[in-house]
Amino acid sequence: MAQPSFAELFAAQYHSLVRLAGLLGADDPEDIAQEAFARLHSRRLRDDGAAMAYLRATVCNLTRNRLRHLRLVRLRRPDPPEPVRSSEHTVLVSEEHRELLAAVDRLPRRQREALVLRYWLDLSEREIADAMGVSPGSVKTHASRGLAALGRALKEEER
């Protein structure tokens, strides 16, 4: 049975965490988000903020591990992994974003995480560092390298 806050937190954040897992490239974002909540349930955390930080970090970790697993199973090119996306998603995302998102999908996983956490969740560098399990300095590095790689990829597409 859930504590009130657990149910509240689930109602308020589940959809967002599914989307986070999806943006990070998970092939089954709901599975990732549900596992994150199941793990949260067995922990005592300081407050709601700590719970959200835990959930974000767990989603990042689980997605990373899942992608690593898929990479090994499917013997695709090792880094970056090719995300598994349904045709439905491909159709739903409009044409104007497709090139950019394809470039995001090709980024190394750390760079992709840093960009999603910064530009979709609008987290601070410290929060991103907590979620990724790296130092704030590394966040800057991953994000700037990711942006640079995207810029290069888009220029190449335009040629």
Next chain:
Amino acid sequence: MNHLEERLRAAFDARAQTYDTSPDAWLRVRERRPRRHRALRLAAAALPVALLAVFVPVLLNGGLGRNTAADADALYQRLMQDRTPAGEQLTVDNPSEGKPLRLWFARAKQGHPELCYVLERAAAEPYGSCSAVTEEADAEAWFAGSTLRDGARDALDWGVALQDVGGITGVAEDGRRVPGTVLRPAGAPYAIWTVTYPARQAMSGIEVSDGAGRAIGTTSRALMEGQEPGELLGAPLDLPAGVTVDAWRTPQETTIRWTRHGTHLFSSTPRLDQPVFATQSENLITGLARGNVARVAFVFAGGTTAEAETRPDPWGLGVTLFAVDDPTRDPADRFATVAYDASGAQLWRGEPESTDPLNNFPPVGEVMTIPGAGDADNPVHAWFANIPMKGGRKDMVTLCKSGGLSAWGGTGPSCSGGALTNPFTAHKLTTYLPEPGTVTYLGVANEKWESVTAVLSDGRRVPAAFLRGAGTPAAIWHVTIPNGDVVVSGFTMKPKDGPLERHPEPDRTCGRRAVSADAGPQPLAAGLSAVVAEPACVAFFEGGQVDTSLPGPLPGEKLSDLLDARQPVQWRRGTATWYGYALPGTARVELVTSNGRTSTVEAVPDRFGQGVTLFGGPVPEGGEFNAGTVIRGFDADGKQLWRN
């Protein structure tokens, strides 16, 4: 923000919109715990043998025969120094130690109720602590502690129950049932339950019954145990203060778990971003450090210090582990952490976090005081935090609040972020002083909202006020009621350009009211039945289990008010069934699972005057309920009425 960053935000937003969620996600999360529990049980079977080899060190901090009633009294005095008793103290027999276990409720400095205990041990010093009583949303009784330890023949679990609970039955992992005892300390705000059982046959949960002996719900033991998935990595390590640490490995990750007598304290991965990570709970400071850290000191404001010798983890994870009694009484006390190597040289010092929430979450704009909540000494504050928003994005805000006990059970500030266009969300804060205290709900107000109204369990409607501090990025809505028997059953929200929205809150008394409803259950297919018990309660029964997770009608309203063309149906997956309620006129409901399995069931008008149809049936064999599951309703002529 440059053009690329703008495009990136837009692209992420567009892609995020494509991820939908399945309707039974909440149930899926709840189901995951028992599965992990079974995995743990297999691993735990090896525990007694493994523990034999390492049991002696557990006595390090104790000293045989040293503990006396005076120690327990001193511990009691220390725990109660900043607390006041709330009801009489109970002393129960602890079968694991052959010594008394003291249990009592107290009021903390902020006035909220806590359950306290002092556990005397046969071969070590006593320990104890006080923890805030956090009521569960959908249970009337829950676990709080255990005496379970290796080497003891019997064990005792204890917990908290609402006063209306009639009885508790322990349920072992093999299904065996053990009668429990419900104790009602005079003057206490809650009842205390205990279950004594053979230690080799640990409890998996409790069944809760009403005064007539009817089952009204179950509560899992999983939350208290802090179960971890995967395989146990070798023998557990015993630390001072009665703490045991073990490690679990899955193909994905390794988790270290700290417990004391079967009660979960803390879990962590072995990863460290700084030389020491320490946490306070249950009057303990526990944590892990890098492999070269031999000793850790915790220095509190005022000079109080605690020191812990670390132990290398025996599982080859490259970290050291520690546990030490917390020398302070208030878990809000912060400390500096100092790490030393084996030669005594200082390796690192980490300064304490600020205790001022406004330092940790700097406000943007005015800090708002919620009128009518708390009092001058304990005001409830809300503010928007100045969390750096890369690119200056204007539609995301972080709302922080402080001054009461959050629904999570914490007394510190809590913050949550989201887009201004997010759906309606209510945050709850309870204050207890001056008595009886207040219950405040608040949230970010979208400028397109016309009104928010709290619907109370006695049918009254209380309009929320809107408040916008100077310089804040958005307004908030807030509503405060006295802390008492009348609770908020839900909210209505009226957008300026749309129909009224209804947002029911969970009701933990629903199960008890459903089993005793005069009308009795309405039978459905597949052995299912359903009951509507006003106010705010709809329950479905499957094989003796009651599910109250579907939203019930707001007081004074009907279930049909929760349904419209946009939300034509509410449904859940049960253990082997699926069920729910739908718009009137629905005669047949068809389910197509995410992997293409179908099931079609009849829908019948409800007999409770709720203006809906009820339906239920067996889950199609092999059916999976992931995103993509479709449910459709048809009228008696076979015409499709709705799709969800």
